[in-house]
Amino acid sequence: AQKITQTQPGMFVQEKEAVTLDCTYDTSDPSYGLFWYKQPSSGEMIFLIYQGSYDQQNATEGRYSLNFQKARKSANLVISASQLGDSAMYFCAMRATGNQFYFGTGTSLTVIP
Amino acid sequence: DVKVTQSSRYLVKRTGEKVFLECVQDMDHENMFWYRQDPGLGLRLIYFSYDVKMKEKGDIPEGYSVSREKKERFSLILESASTNQTSMYLCASRPLRVSREQYFGPGTRLTVT
Numbered sequence: 717a718q719k720i721t722q723t724q725p726g727m728f729v730q731e732k733e734a735v736t737l738d739c740t741y742d743t744s745d746p747s748y749g750l751f752w753y754k755q756p757s758s759g760e761m762i763f764l765i766y767q768g769s770y771d772q773q774n775a776t777e778g779r780y781s782l783n784f785q786k787a788r789k790s791a792n793l794v795i796s797a798s799q800l801g802d803s804a805m806y807f808c809a810m811r812a813t814g815n816q817f818y819f820g821t822g823t824s825l826t827v828i829p
Numbered sequence: 830d831v832k833v834t835q836s837s838r839y840l841v842k843r844t845g846e847k848v849f850l851e852c853v854q855d856m857d858h859e860n861m862f863w864y865r866q867d868p869g870l871g872l873r874l875i876y877f878s879y880d881v882k883m884k885e886k887g888d889i890p891e892g893y894s895v896s897r898e899k900k901e902r903f904s905l906i907l908e909s910a911s912t913n914q915t916s917m918y919l920c921a922s923r924p925l926r927v928s929r930e931q932y933f934g935p936g937t938r939l940t941v942t
Contacts, residue, residue: 725869749928751930751931753933759917760933763932766928807871809931815860815879816874817874817931819871819873820871821870821871
């Protein structure tokens with residue numbers, strides 16, 4: 717079965733600190749993709765970062781990096797130097813065979829000044 | 830810029846009404862998706878379409894149907910709306926290339942009374 721698990725319903729981080737949002741996945745497909753999206757209170761879904769199952773290097777996009785541990789089936793999002801504008805809901809998602817996407821339940825991040 | 834538009838931001842309907850939610854994308858994407866988002870449950874896939882007139886059931890298709898007569902338009906239909914279909918509905922599209930993310934519309938908040 718394809719599944720994404722985010723075990724942290726809510727997280728707090730001090731401004732300028734780094735934070736890690738956890739994501740584990742379950743799939744038997746050899747080829748898959750992992751995505752992180754941000755959803756601010758305005759509601760739009762913003763794509764942050766992508767990691768392919770065959771990628772050797774961890775993906776990075778500015779202050780975002782994806783800590784991909786294939787053997788552990790984890791794809792944690794690391795946000796460095798948190799900013800107030802990072803306060804939002806964060807979703808981990810997996811694209812599996814057949815182009816279906818599976819989403820986690822999300823983590824609500826609050827950045828404290 | 831890819832643009833995904835949804836016909837309404839807010840919609841209020843009565844129980845038993847037939848409801849149409851429209852989604853249009855302007856980037857010639859092959860894949861289109863309909864999700865519902867509920868607090869604590871994340872995004873759950875209702876239906877997706879990988880090409881014109883092609884559709885696949887997602888995780889929660891019961892009570893919904895879809896139509897894709899043209900590549901740019903994907904409609905979600907609630908044949909007989911019920912109160913448990915009160916939710917945020919998100920449409921997304923993406924091209925076929927495996928590493929590409931989904932692009933989301935702004936969402937439709939549907940209330941069924």
